[in-house]
Amino acid sequence: MTLKDTATLPNGVTIPKIALGTWMIEDDKVAEAVKTAVGLGYRHIDTAQAYGNERGVGEGIRNCGVARGDLFVQTKLAAEIKDYEGAKAAIDGSLATMGLDYIDLMIIHSPKPWADYAGADRFFEGNLAAWKAFEEALDAGKVRAIGVSNFQKADLDNLLQNARVKPMINQILAHVGNTPFALIDYARENGMLVEAYSPIAHGKILDNPEIGALATKYDVSIPQLCIRYILQLGLLVLPKTANPAHMKTNADVDFVISDADMTALKAITAKDYGDASVFPVYSGAE
Incomplete structure (x- = not known):
């Protein structure tokens, strides 16, 4: 069963390969989504300070009926926090919330504040300062592993060359039609796992006829094909939904895409994010 499949972070911590994403699930509804997902077999839950739903996620984790030690919870430092004291307080804030x-x-959500996402400043000093707080939280047992999100090669190099603890994971936008192979390879070469968010391209990929034809060939849905594609690339995957039926089908991906069809999927270009293009990560800016 794919929900039980795990990978191992560089420090030996195991992490389930499929996570439940909770972006845009409201705080008063997310606890129920978490409990439903755990009931279906999910053991990995993703949230972020920016989502405004950490309280509800924590409620769901505490009340889902599965021991805390059998669950994997990840959250992300707000992208605007680029200082040591701010990051230190925010980690404690997430724990309390x-x-x-x-x-x-614990993950740095972005190398740049969202308002500056298209700017030239990569905030190297601020990321190192925040990372120091991450390292100390790791030492103190407040967090079991530390990583980053949306980091490009230069951002990764800043930590790889200057930090005491290397980042253990890079959580990035990756899906059929927009898979940053060079960045994925670079992260892996430097010991990181890679986790793909928006594996279904924020839903816009559902209208792609080429992907649809391949899904029909395997007698699966387009989301199932897209999630399986990510897993066969050796990445972790983070499909987001509050719909119990979708939670179930998103995890029902115990089939194999042929090498030829994987090659075809890798060659597709699909970068239309519709209304989501207003968000920095979908805008094409780095």
Whole structure:
């Protein structure tokens, strides 16, 4: 069963390969989504300070009926926090908001504040300052692993060359039609796992006829094909949904895409994000 499949972070911590994403699930509804997902077999839950739903996620984790040690919870430092004291306080804030004794994986949400995402400044000093707080939280047992999100090669190099602890994961936008192979390879070469968010391209990929034809060939849905594609690339995958039926089908991906069809999928270009293009990560800016 794919929901039980795990990968291993550089420090030996195991992480389930399929996570439930919770972006845009409201705080008063997300606890129920978490409990439903856990009931279906999910053991990996993703949230972020920016989502405004950490409280609800924590409630769901505490009340889902599965031991805390059997669950993997990751959250992300707000992209605007680029200083040591701010990051230190924010880590403690996430723990308090979720009502948890520890976080399994803490991630810097973006190398740049969202308002400056298209700018030239890569905030190297600020990221190193925030990362120092991450390293200390790791030492203190407040977090079990630390990583980054949306980091490009230069951002990764800043930490790889200057930090005491190397980043353990890079969570990035990756899906059929927009897979940053060079960045994925670079992260792996430097010991990181890679986790793909928006594996279904924020839903816009559902209208792609080429992908649809391949899904029909395997007698699966387009989301199932897209999630399986990510897993066969050796990445972790983060499909987001509050719909119990979708949670179930998103995890029902125990089939194999042929090498020839994987090659065809890799060659597709699909970067239309519709209304989501207003968000920095979908705008094409780096």
